[in-house]
Structure formats: structure tokens, C-alpha cells
Amino acid sequence: xxxxxxxxxxxxxxxxxxxxxxxxxxxxxxxxxxxxxxxxxxxxxxxxxxxxxxxxxxxxxxxxxxxxxxxxxxxxxxxxxxxxxxxxxxxxxxxxxxxxxxxxxxxxxxxxxxxxxxxxxxxxxxxxxxxxxxxxxxxxxxxxxxxxxxxxxxxxxxxxxxxx
Amino acid sequence: xxxxxxxxxxxxxxxxxxxxxxxxxxxxxxxxxxxxxxxxxxxxxxxxxxxxxxxxxxxxxxxxxxxxxxxxxxxxxxxxxxxxxxxxxxxxxxxxxxxxxxxxxxxxxxxxxxxxxxxxxxxxxxxxxxxxxxxxxxxxxxxxxxxxxxxxxxxxxxxxxxxxxxxx
Ligand code: SF4
Numbered sequence: 660x661x662x663x664x665x666x667x668x669x670x671x672x673x674x675x676x677x678x679x680x681x682x683x684x685x686x687x688x689x690x691x692x693x694x695x696x697x698x699x700x701x702x703x704x705x706x707x708x709x710x711x712x713x714x715x716x717x718x719x720x721x722x723x724x725x726x727x728x729x730x731x732x733x734x735x736x737x738x739x740x741x742x743x744x745x746x747x748x749x750x751x752x753x754x755x756x757x758x759x760x761x762x763x764x765x766x767x768x769x770x771x772x773x774x775x776x777x778x779x780x781x782x783x784x785x786x787x788x789x790x791x792x793x794x795x796x797x798x799x800x801x802x803x804x805x806x807x808x809x810x811x812x813x814x815x816x817x818x819x820x821x822x823x
Numbered sequence: 824x825x826x827x828x829x830x831x832x833x834x835x836x837x838x839x840x841x842x843x844x845x846x847x848x849x850x851x852x853x854x855x856x857x858x859x860x861x862x863x864x865x866x867x868x869x870x871x872x873x874x875x876x877x878x879x880x881x882x883x884x885x886x887x888x889x890x891x892x893x894x895x896x897x898x899x900x901x902x903x904x905x906x907x908x909x910x911x912x913x914x915x916x917x918x919x920x921x922x923x924x925x926x927x928x929x930x931x932x933x934x935x936x937x938x939x940x941x942x943x944x945x946x947x948x949x950x951x952x953x954x955x956x957x958x959x960x961x962x963x964x965x966x967x968x969x970x971x972x973x974x975x976x977x978x979x980x981x982x983x984x985x986x987x988x989x990x991x
Contacts, residue, residue: 794902794937795902795937796901796902803936803937808936809936810934810935810936811934811935811936812935812936812937813936817901817902817936817937818901819901819904819905819939819944819945820904820905820908820909820945820946821945822943822944822945822946822947
């Protein structure tokens, strides 16, 4: 961890205390696991802090860990143009309640990323202005990137026009 | 003009089927249903090097009402299948369909929940073209085979389709 990363992690720990569940380093990048209640505050702080602001939300997506107790995970990638630095946030979710507060109020660009995550994993984002499916038809009932979804889909779930 | 000078004062007898088939086959206007990478190869079929107009097929029409043959070039997802079918339904008869490339013919390499495994599941197809993507020459082969089919079909009953053709 370089000095900048270390100071960011220290400030996060100091500011958010127990909300920071875990800090890891992987290939020179810092991964911070936070609780879902804190995600909006952490994102706001990362965007606005004076030391090393992260104005760019590069991506948001989900993970289905399947065998882990906390089955779902939402990953956020932020990039700081000023410091040329990335930071990754993770939020772990129980299967029974896959919901994370939306960060669209902080990063408007996260809008469609969250829609995509909802479409593929069924993770909801309370506070999102327009949480519709992104790729699959509106009336589709399943979440295709979940591990228990068969690769070839559920027969009959996506109707085709009649051949005629 | 050409015909008069060739025949002079004479005349020509033929069958209506042959005459109409001849006219139809040399003026097939394609509807380019370009959905993904195969569409790039469809575009290059129209370039001066390959010159699709040798077959009377250069008039790509982006309105289904003016086109005769739909070239489905690309990956058809379940969501898009309804659109493809709707455009096909808007084409005036007689109409033909070429499934260009592995994706349109069989789902290609996308063996997954979102891609239709062959457009013949929801619309009739006249020629299937192999390749990922097919070279322009391969598309022309399909067009020439389609022209043979058009020439040989009956005016009144063009829908009396034989089995679809497979071009490899
Ligand atoms: S057949 Fe190959 S080139 Fe054509 S659309 Fe499919 S993947 Fe692309």
C-alpha cells in the first residue's frame, strides 16, 4: 500500500469506524468492504474529500458468491483523476435481503450500472430514480447471472413470435 | 431498347412464370437486418471491390415496404426477435429471407439464454449461410442460390417453398 492509499484507508477507518468491515490489497489496488448502511456516506466522502477526490464512478456490478454465507456482493470502482488512483468498495449482502441504498444521488453515472445489476442479479437499490430492467424484457421473471439460473435459460420464459 | 435490337422485327414466346421469375430474381432489393458483426461483412459486400450490384441487389432499402429479401446478419436475441419478425411481417410479398452467418442460422457461438438458437424458430428461412462471419463471396453464393430459387418458383404460388438451402 502506498502512502496515499494508506492515508485514505486511515481516514476511512477514522471517519466510519465499524462501518469499514475489511480492508484488503490486491495487485496494488485497495479493496474496502463496508456495510451497506454506510455506502452512500462513504461514496460521498470519497467524491468530496480534499486530499484525494474520486469524481469518477467507473463501474458498479454484482457478484453471486453462491456458497458463501453472504451470497451477494456489490462492487464499486472509483477513480481519482487528480491522484491517478483507484479504490474499490464492496458491500456484502444476505440472500434474504439483497438491497443496497442507491448511490445515484452521489454519482449520477451509476444509474444504468445499478439497473444492470438489478437486471442480472435481482439486487435492488432503494432510492434509485428508475429501477427497471436494462437488458432483459420487462416482464422477464428471472435473474440470469445468478448461479442457479441455467445457462440455456428457463424453457418458455422468453416467448418468440409464431413461425407462421 | 436492348431487347428490340436483339429481336428485330421478331417476337418471343415464354412462360409467364419464367418471365416474372427472371424479372424478380434480377431486382431483389435487400432489407439489411444488420444486428452485429456480420453486418460489417454485409457492408463490405456492398463496396466497390465486391460489388453486390452485379446481382441487381445493391438497392439496400431501410424500409421493409420496399424490400424483397431480408438479410438477417447477426445475433438475434429473444428481445430482438419480435422486432425482426415485425419488420418481416411488414415486407410486401413475395419476400425471402437469408440467414447470414452462424448466429442467425443456429445461435452460433452464443449458446446461452438470451440468443435465439436459429431464426427459423420464428420465421421462414430460404437460405442459411455458414461462416462467422461469412465472406462476401459466401453471401453472394447465397444470393445466387436464392436467385435460382426465385427463378424456379411459380408466380401464383411462390410460397410453395422447397426445403431451405444451406450454403457452406
Ligand atoms: S456469425 Fe460470427 S460474425 Fe456473424 S454475427 Fe455471429 S459472431 Fe458475429
